[in-house]
Amino acid sequence: MSISRNAFLATFSHITRAGITGTNARVPRITKPIVSAPMNGWSGPSLVAAVANHGGFPVYPIGYFTDKNKIINELRSILPLLKDSELQKDEQLGSEGGASFLPYGVGFITFWLDRQGPELLLSLLEGKADDPNRRSSPRPPAAFWFSFGDYKPYLKLIREHGAAGTKVIVQVQTVREALEAQQENVDVIVLQGTEAGGHGAQRVSPLMTLIPEATQALKKKASEAGSKLAMPAILAAGGISTASQLAAVQAMGASGAVVGTGFMPTHESLGPQKAKDLILQAGDGSESTVRTRIFDELRGFDWPRGFNGRVVRNLVTKREEEDLRERGLFEQKGVAAFKLLKEDRTGAKQDWERVVKEQDYDLLPLFAGTGVGMLTKQVSAAEFIDQLLDEGK
Structure with a gap:
């Protein structure tokens, strides 16, 4: 070329x-x-x-x-x-x-x-x-x-x-x-x-x-x-x-x-190997990724309206898509919102810091584009x- x-x-x-x-x-x-x-x-x-x-x-x-x-x-x-x-x-x-x-x-x-x-x-x-x-x-x-x-x-x-x-x-x-x-x-x-x-x-x-x-x-x-x-x-x-x-x-x-x-x-990237493996295993980007604002709401980063993020689908996005979450979830911030999502999970972590430390990508956002399947x-x-x-x- x-x-x-x-x-x-x-x-x-x-x-x-x-x-x-x-x-x-x-x-x-x-x-x-x-x-x-x-x-x-x-x-x-x-x-x-x-x-x-x-x-x-x-x-x-x-x-x-x-x-x-x-x-x-x-x-x-x-x-x-x-x-x-x-x-x-x-x-x-x-x-x-x-x-x-x-x-x-x-x-x-x-x-x-x-x-x-x-x-x-x-x-x-x-x-x-x-x-x-x-x-x-x-x-x-x-x-x-x-x-x-x-x-x-x-x-x-x-x-x-x-x-x-x-x-x-x-x-x-x-x-x-x-x-x-x-x-x-x-x-x-x-x-x-x-x-x-x-x-x-x-x-x-x-x-x-x-x-x-x-x-x-x-x-x-x-x-x-x-x-x-x-x-x-x-x-x-x-x-x-x-x-x-x-x-x-x-x-x-x-x-x-x-x-x-x-x-x-x-x-050479900074990400943990567990996350790298999930990227390599994600498959079809049209099925495995979705655009959402939920993680910004959960983490309290207060992104301006009009923006969202494309992530690999997980428990959080599934519950959002199926409307199984509490109606007030988007008004919650940080740890409290994650606790709402984890109520039905055996051995769930107690707070956001623990989720991050244990690399629980059922809850953590893993941002990725549609090209992930390749x-x-x-x-x-x-x-x-x-x-x-x-x-x-």
């Missing part, structure tokens, strides 16, 4: 061209149009490094953060895992306009960032995730990803405080939102279809219609505006687990794919990327 004219790779060409003058050293480069999604509880330093080391672009999930310093320390732990030790030195790697970047992005749940304030974003823009002992200018992440909320105030911060060349990725679920992101001159738009695992819009088209409709509208708007409005790189997110699916979304107008579920059962074998992140690109066979 030729990727020489890939719009996504061109967006990150200042990373792709990275090298060290006068040496034969190699550095992690973005050479493959594969983005590992920012999955809370799954995309840790090992997975981020593994994807970067193999030419993909990983996005680290900020998630439901409350401790800025903890996030920064974990991001710093990625650096030694990158296969090229030159990244730990003072050479300018992946530079644009005199700045240099770390070969990954960080992903924010935008409404959660609103609640916590912009201090973490500003710290990352200042390069605080880089090695604090580095003598040269600290390097920020190459990109910032925003989903689920109004990202526009943070664009202003990035453009005022970020280094030239810092990229912005925005995930959207509708054509209208894609056009709004284009108007804001974001660098990459992720079109998330209903097939996607994890959180997304309750009302959203499948990628088969969302990609061509959105790309057509974006191209038309860019053509009408002339040089005043650019055509952003487009990525597709939702149920993509195979090379044929990647080829299909590219044929419809996407430059590449954002993949989450496919990376979950890889050796995942049957545990592999490394590099092997999975090769499978997506139909390489190494």
Whole structure:
């Protein structure tokens, strides 16, 4: 597959061209149009490094953060895992306009960032995730990803405080939102279809219609505006687990794919082996997964209306679907709601913490997309990327 004219790779060409003058050293480069999604509880330093080391672009999930310093320390732990030790030195790697970047992005749940304030974003823009002992200018992440909320105030911060060349990725679920992101001159738009695992819009088209409709509208708007409005790189997110699916979304107008579920059962992901096994055993994604808000209600995360999450079906979703739960369940929070669901279970755990500790996926949410049925074998992140690109066979 030729990727020489890939719009996504061109967006990150200042990373792709990275090298060290006068040496034969190699550095992690973005050479493959594969983005590992920012999955809370799954995309840790090992997975981020593994994807970067193999030419993909990983996005680290900020998630439901409350401790800025903890996030920064974990991001710093990625650096030694990158296969090229030159990244730990003072050479300018992946530079644009005199700045240099770390070969990954960080992903924010935008409404959660609103609640916590912009201090973490500003710290990352200042390069605080880089090695604090580095003598040269600290390097920020190459990109910032925003989903689920109004990202526009943070664009202003990035453009005022970020280094030239810092990229912005925005995930959207509708054509209208894609056009709004284009108007804001974001660098990459992720079109998330209903097939996607994890959180997304309750009302959203499948990628088969969302990609061509959105790309057509974006191209038309860019053509009408002339040089005043650019055509952003487009990525597709939702149920993509195979090379044929990647080829299909590219044929419809996407430059590449954002993949989450496919990376979950890889050796390097953070998830427990029990959960990885359940992913590999799930089978037909249309039968084994369902979209629901119930876990957000149970955990008290207070997601905005209009969003829900696709999960692997379990006891909780079964009781929701069959309407066997108490009518007031959605008004309950956390432990109390789980106790309601567990009343008919022998040896049920006593609280939410115990459920988490014992990995009881009859009750815990296991977020996954419809492509889960095509995942049957545990592999490394590099092997999975090769499978997506139909390489190494």
